[in-house]
Amino acid sequence: MTAHGLRSNSMDDYPLALTAIVERAERFHADQSVVSRRPSGVITRTTLGTCASRARRLAGALSALGVREGEPVATLLWNQSEHLELYFAVPAMGAVIHTLNPRLFPDELGYIVDDAEDNVIVVDESLLEVFESFRSARSFAHVIVVTHTGEAPAGTLDYESLIADAEPVEWPVLDEHRAAAMCYTSGTTGRPKGVVYSHRALTLHSLVAALPDQLAVSAHDTVLPVVPMFHANAWGLPYAAALAGARLVLPGPRLDAESVLDLCAAERVTMTAGVPTVWMGMLAALDAEPNKWDLSELDRLIVGGAAVPRSMFEGFDRHGLTVVQAWGMTETAPLGAVCRLPGRLFESERDEQYSHRTRQGVATPFFEIRARDDNGALIAWDDAAMGELEVRGPWVASSYHGGRGADSFTPDGWFRTGDVVRIDPHGCIRICDRSKDLVKSGGEWISSVDLENQLMSHAAVAQAAVIAVPDDRWGERPLAxxxxxxxxxxxxxxxxxHLAREFAKWQLPDRFEFMEAIPCTATGKFKKSVLRNLFTTA
Amino acid sequence: MTAHGLRSNSMDDYPLALTAIVERAERFHADQSVVSRRPSGVITRTTLGTCASRARRLAGALSALGVREGEPVATLLWNQSEHLELYFAVPAMGAVIHTLNPRLFPDELGYIVDDAEDNVIVVDESLLEVFESFRSARSFAHVIVVTHTGEAPAGTLDYESLIADAEPVEWPVLDEHRAAAMCYTSGTTGRPKGVVYSHRALTLHSLVAALPDQLAVSAHDTVLPVVPMFHANAWGLPYAAALAGARLVLPGPRLDAESVLDLCAAERVTMTAGVPTVWMGMLAALDAEPNKWDLSELDRLIVGGAAVPRSMFEGFDRHGLTVVQAWGMTETAPLGAVCRLPGRLFESERDEQYSHRTRQGVATPFFEIRARDDNGALIAWDDAAMGELEVRGPWVASSYHGGRGADSFTPDGWFRTGDVVRIDPHGCIRICDRSKDLVKSGGEWISSVDLENQLMSHAAVAQAAVIAVPDDRWGERPLAxxxxxxxxxxxxxxxxxHLAREFAKWQLPDRFEFMEAIPCTATGKFKKSVLRNLFTTA
Incomplete structure (x- = not known):
């Protein structure tokens, strides 16, 4: 309210809580189907309405187990309907869903559950072995198991029995600033850091993600998130789908190209989303057997998490499939930018179109960007100057759990992404590098990403990573x-x-190393720290 | 923040202010065009970027004239680029844009400007006569005139000169609860009442309006709001367009069918919005000359403000144009519901599809509905029970300016719409009547809207209004x-x-009165109060 002048009559105290999305799914989209592929390959079907009403019982059960407002409930689950039920139940009851990435190392998982002070965890039967690998790190009060084939092990609670025995709850009215969900960064260096999202942040994120020029989620979509629900809220797709009443296809653990293509065809998927490595394999499978799958309903593949080479856009275009690049981070909930071909380029040459589509995109509404150079000065939006991208907005983190990593936030309240970018005059960003991966040779920056993309455009190259190695004369030099x-x-x-066609001589790598595979993080990013250890001392 | 447990790391203090939309238009959609048709018929063209940067100077000028935070700036303008500049400048500077409807009677306008305490007003040259008709009601400190052909009259300020002479301002950071805009209800009965919208309300309204299943506003749209910018924020389209970067076509005062069709064709409009009376005329023009206009880009016509007869959907379908009904009120900013054909009806019979499309639709996300019967009990969502629609949500009014009309709000904080509805099991509403227009005969309600629709389906009938007249035996009886x-x-x-084919005998009007025209409000609604005066005493 203003101290003087006109006062708003609007219901400004109506909270932006995920509860509204859960209730909408239950009330308005009850019949919309939710499809899960189980670890065995079996398909099970339920509905948004059933998930939402089961969430009321699940919340009753968790409450009876002692889960209180603001407390985390950890999940070790695939993309499956039970995970959606937890996405619904835990925030709506005022607790915090803490998604764990089963592909992390046991010591990382142990560190994370201890740091988050998780006392209750829900584990899929197929992930019990992973759970055993880190369970000693924390004294869990309750372990709940989603079973498919057998019974919940002794000392654990059965998910279905809990729901069957519980009373449904009425959702409380929640303050929109309350914590709703938690996820740890996959951190290529250092310890993972926790990000806790508020109801307000995830609600606004869902609205913006669903907009026509962003991910465009509608009631007529069938959405297949290949991106895991344990990773940055599956890019917000579960909540966006529940909001819009879209059909959800949850693929479980099997994310090989054939399995994903089978599911896209069988379930008439309109939209899917994941990291480039998944689509690389999918493209190879399509190239090998172009007519095996009926993908006539598949409208768009959202790709993020790593730079997308031009060859991938071209490859999918050959099959009549549109790849759309998006950019985000765990700290940004994650959606920050989406790269759509703007109207002014509809009639442009193919080269110009691809040059645009390989960028990371334009910031979404309510997501502010700027970039600063080595000296801290804001860079011009001229697509030439490079600087570290800084962002802010309603769903951007302003700190990490426990106050860690404070140097990732500027004194004036922006989050430092660590991505080095160029920004064109239309505000479209191109990531040139991670700030710590930039090669600084003779005082000039060399973009490892640009070199990698050009290397990967060579027909014989499957993967390429460029790192900086110390050099007495130049400070650093690139190694491929x-x-x-x-x-x-x-x-x-x-x-x-091949590189010399696009790069100046001083930018070319001095060394090339050939490997069988490049070590990756749990989320599919090159572990450059490992490469640096391997080759810096060699 | 919660008192205990995990605390959100999100930037929850980032304000949901219209400033973000204005800055987005300036920074990311600067080249997108804004087309205005002037009263003379001349077309002028500018861009979102120019409007947004001129808004900075306009704010500087208004500030220099003494406009302070929270104070209203009244506008008496058509849909034209200057109005958009005021939509940008006034809220972004922290003041309140108060749009005036030039079609109201002078005594209503006089009452409104006095009630709002307007001290500054911006008037289009073509509306100076309207302004003179009520200016004595209020001592305006400054009158600013947008000129097209001549000079601003003595004693007034010239809009263009003000902008030319002013310094651009940096937008302040605004509390999202601050008042941003004001509009008076068109009230078919009683004095108009003021609704003051907060930044938060209009920001969320813009996001939701732009969603794919709502009005679906994208950067690739060309939006022609026939609905005036002085009426309920032109249904939010100016802000939604600025948010998405859609092209805007602002039609000025000439809203006859031929003029609107000419503009749709010439500017390749993809989406337009207005009240049914406009589209009725448009349909007649299209039926008369089906090939005169190239409307191949026109994707959807949003219709709201009054019930849409089935014949209108059928008529536009004949021309390959899709009419989509939406529902809202000044008190709801205005969008509350949109009627899209749901997937489950894609393969249904035409009758079933039309029966759905003539409903007012499903509530938008974050817009809650319920309806209560005569006894105050919530009605079932069975499409049979009737009750008064009550709504709440972030952009719904919780009161009127000055505390008037308090009986429109329930003790538990819902707004009583005055619309009597049935709600189907999917949550789709059908307005049966205005509560005060219902005919209560022998203890049973008769829907005047249903009778009117059936009458209008008769080939000879252009318009029909049904009112209740007192009856000694039955309490009330319908009169057509x-x-x-x-x-x-x-x-x-x-x-x-003709009516007896669809209605029971006791529901049929006892009297029919034939008129040359039915008196309408400034926003095209039947003035039933005038009809009641005419025929109740007759």
């Missing part, structure tokens, strides 16, 4: 690590010539 | 007021027979 395709052949000289 | 089409002929008996 290359994985060749099956049957592919290319020498270091040939690859250097 | 009918306007015949040019050349149309129908007797009272014939119309009664």
């Amino acid at each position: 690590v290359v994985v060749l395709r099956d049957g592919g052949r290319a020498s270091a000289d040939e690859l250097r010539d | 007021v009918v306007v015949l089409r040019d050349g149309g002929r129908a007797s009272a008996d014939e119309l009664r027979d």
Whole structure:
């Protein structure tokens, strides 16, 4: 309210809580189906309405187990309907859903559950072995198991029995600033850090993600999130789908190209989303058997989490499938930018269109961007200057759990992404590097991402990672690590010539190393720290 | 923040202010065009970027004139680019844009400007006569005139000169609860009442309006709001367009069918919105000359403000144009519900589809509905029970300016719409009547809207209004007021027979009155109060 002048008559105290999304799914989209592929490959079907009403019983059960407002409930689950029920129940009851990534190392998981002070955890039967690998790190009060084939192990609670025995709850009215969900960064360096999202943040994120020029989620969509629900809220798709009443197809653990393509075809998926590595495999499968799958309903593949090479856009275009790049981080809930072809480029040359589509995109509404150079000065939006991207907005983190990593936040309240970008005059960003991956040679920055993309455009190259290695004369010099395709052949000289078409001589890597595979993080990003250890001392 | 447990890390203090939309238009959608048709018919073109940067100067000028935070700036303008500049400048500077409807009677306008305590007003040259008709009601400190042909009259300020001479301002950071805009209800009875919208309300309204299943506003749209910018924020389209970067076509005062069709064709409009009377004329023009206009880009016509007869959906379907009904009120900012054909009806019979499309629709996200019967009990969502619609949500009014009309709000904080509805099991509403227009005969309600729709489906009938007249035996009985089409002929008996196909005998009007025209409010609604005066005493 203003101290003087006109006062708003609006219901400004109506909270932006996920409860509204859960209730909407229950009341208005009750019949919309939710499809889960189980670890065995069996398909099970339920509805948004059933998930939402079961969530009321689940909340009753969790409450009876002692879960209180503001307390975390950990999940070790795939993309499956029970995970959606927890997405609904835990925030709506005022607790905090804490999604765990089963692909992390046991010591990381142990660190995370202890740091978050998780006391209750829900585990899929197929992940019990993973759970056993870190359970000693924390004294859990209750372990709840989602079973498919057997019974819940002794000392654990059965998920279905809990729901069957519980009373449904009425959702409380929640303050929109209350914590709703928690996720740890996958951190290529250092300890994972926790991000706790408020109801307000995730609600606004869902609204913006569903907008026509963002992910465009409608009641007529069938959404298949390949991106896991344990990773940055599956890019907000579960909540956006519940909000819009879209059909959800949850693929479980099997994310190989054939399995995903089978599911897209069988369930007439209109939209899917995941990291580039998944689509790389999918493209190879499509190229091998172009007519095997009926993907006539598949409208768009949202790709994020790592730079997308032009060859991937071209490859899917050959099959009549549109790849759309998006950008985000765990700290940004995650959606920050989406790259759609703007109207002014509809009639442009293919090269110009691809050049645009390989960018990370334009910030979503209510997501502010800026970039600062080495000296802290704001860079011009001229697509030439490079600087570290800083962002702010209603669903951006302003700190980490426990106050860790404070140097990731500027004194004036922006989050430092660690991504080095160029910004074009229309505000479209292009990530040139992670700030710690930039190669600084003779005082000039060399973009490892640009080199990697050009290397990957070579027919014989499957993967490429460029790192900086210390150099007495230049400070740092680029070194390229290359994985060749099956049957592919290319020498270091040939690859250097290939790069020389696009790069100045001083920007070319001095060394090329060939590997069988490049070590990746649990979320599919190159572990450059491992490469640096391998080759810096060599 | 919660008192205990996990605390959100989200930037929850980032305000939901219209400033973000204005800055987005300036920074990311600067090149998108804004087209205005002037009163003379001349077309002028500018851009979102120019409007947004001129808004900074306009705010500087208003500030220099003494406009302070929270104070209203009244506008008496058509849909034109200057109005958009005021939509941007006034809220972003922290003041309140108060749009005036030039079609109201002078005494109503005089009452409104005095009630709102307007001290500054911006008037289009073509509306100076309207302004003179009520200016004596209020001592305005400053009158600013947008000129097209001449000079601003003595004693007034010239809009363009003010902008030319002013310094651009930096937008302040605003509390999202601050007042942003003000509009008076068009009230078919009683004095108009003021609704003051907060930044938060209009921001959330813009996001929701732009969603794919709501009005679906994208950067690739060209939006022509026929609904005036002085009426309920032009249904939120100016802000939604600025948010999405859609092209805007602002039609000025000439809203006859030919003028609107010419503009749709010439500017390749994809989406337009207005009250049914506009589209009725448009349909007649299209039926007369089906090939005159190229409307191949026109994707949807949003219709609201009054019930839409089935014949209108059928008529536009004949021309390959999709009419989508929406529902809202000044008190709801205005969007509350949109009627889209749900997937489950895609393969249904035409009758079933039309029966759905003539409903007012499903509540938008974050818009809650319920309805209560005569006894105050909540009605079942069975599409049979009737009750008064009550709503709440972030952009719904919780009071009127000055505390008037307190009986429109329930003790538990819902707004009483005055619309009597049925709600189907999917939550889709059908307005049966205005509560005060219902006919209560022998203890049973008769829907005047249902009778009107059936009357209007008769080939000879152009318009029909049904009112309740007192009856000694039954309490009330229905009376039908009918306007015949040019050349149309129908007797009272014939119309009664036509109604008898769909209605029980006791529901049929006892009297039929034929008129040349039915008196309407400034926003095109039947003035039933005038009809009651005419025929109740007759």
